[in-house]
Amino acid sequence: MSFLLGSGAGFSGDRTDAAVAVVAELIKRQQPSALVFETLGERTLAAAHRAMRDDPESGFEPLLDELLAPVLRDCLDHNIKILGNFGAANPTGACQVIADLATQLGREQVRIAQVHGDDIRQQLHSLDLQRWEAERLTMPGDEALISANVYLGAKALTEALAMQADVVVTGRVADPALFLAPLMHHFGWRWDDWDRLACGMMAGHLAECGAQVSGGYFADPGYKDVPGLATVGYPIIEVEQDGSLVITKPANTGGCVTEQTVKEQLLYEVHDPANYLTPDVTVDISQAEVRQLSPNRVAVTGIRGKPAPERLKTTICYEGGWQGEAEISYAGPNALARAQLAAQVLRERLVFRAPAELRTRLDIIGLASVFDSDSGELQRNSLPSNSGDYRLRLAAEHSERRWVARATQELLALYCAGPAGGGGVRRQFQRRVFTASYLVKRSDIHAYASLFETHVMGNNRSDRYVAS
């Protein structure tokens, strides 16, 4: 009998009702299964650390209760294991939220396990760090350090499952390892069974971005049509003892699982397809094949594994100054000329209103923006209609917020002092994060699991769940 891996979320900010249909399907199948929430992007962790500085009870996935409330009781009642990196910077805090939620649902006997060992801020200076080859930026000093986390493999997660955990809470782990762990636990594969490990990792790779394998991030009307995108079904992967994989999705959901959707996700964020590095195995998908078995069922074969890399990837996040953005719209007759004049006014004013080291960029949305370079080469060489609906965007970056504020203020001032008919001004600021990737020795990292000791819920905390 196959093991079923369901995806409940593919990033922090994903749909919070997606897991409901997945869990309904897992229950209907009556097979051993797990539900995985992947909510921790590369920089999400830095945001979590910043949040925790302001509020020690935060620092985990902000929508955790919204994600789990609709499915936790069903998962506990049907022995569907839940795994998630929704612990972020504060896995203990996440465990407490889950314990409180389970208590509210009348399931106070829930067993929650926490994975430790990814946070290496304290050990940073005693570790042998190698720089990741793709990066060249010079990084700030320790005073700007926000977080340092190793991408853990699946081992500590399988320890948690061996403790009969119902829910496994992690911080940073390699995303697909969240899916490999329940397979290792269920099938008892050996840690040097590279081909099976590779299949399990690719099951995770295919499912970790949620709907991206089942019709999300795919539709291109007239070329790649997707039915029911508003109710796209999140993926379920059927994995056999021999490692073979079938990607499918819940009945009565939108979306589609086709050879095309699977191919696109197979290479997503992959570089050399013959050497896809993960903490537990080096995966070779260069000879992989995909085959549609029936509607919304696609098999992936030809995945091979090689020994795991010697070192584990680590991401370090630093404070990165400030970015500000401001926008104004021009539409109708001669709109482009007015937007271009507004851009010219800003260029002239920023010369004497902002320091030379302020980095800026001007886009004319509707003419050229996301494809363009910072210097606006496409914008200068485009031949559009002068009449239309254009939006001038200024982005500015500086280590000090005040200069970003000053620069974007200049766009706001176009309201009264710029060309005719500008409107719809918006402005926002963000603190930036610099990340740097390093490789650390596997032997320097000590990952382990522990069962969370449930605390009695206080009255003040219980209020949080009334709405959900």
Place this chain on the structure above:
Amino acid sequence: MLQAEHYPSTEASKSTKILHQLAHGRAGDKGERLNVGLFAYDPDHYATLLEQVTEERVLALFAHRGASRVRRYLLPNLAGMNFVIDDVLQGGVNGALNLDGHGKTLSFLLLSLEVNV
């Protein structure tokens, strides 16, 4: 909106199309490096992709963004190829002032390349 990239027609019988009509793709990022998976809708067009969607042409297409190197990995069983494009994200998620710091929209820049079929 992009200026048409000039590509010399070698045979009068061939017609110029944009890659979007023959292939689909998806972009992803890691640091300063972008990858775009590209797949022929019809495996019969894979040879055209191999011949015309070269590392050199992709590097030229992304030159205005500062691309420094392109590597093309082939996945013949998928009628696909994976492009890994270095230094095209102008700071990447760390430093980009682009609205799309991840370069997620850039799969469709690749799909705007002209091919002769």
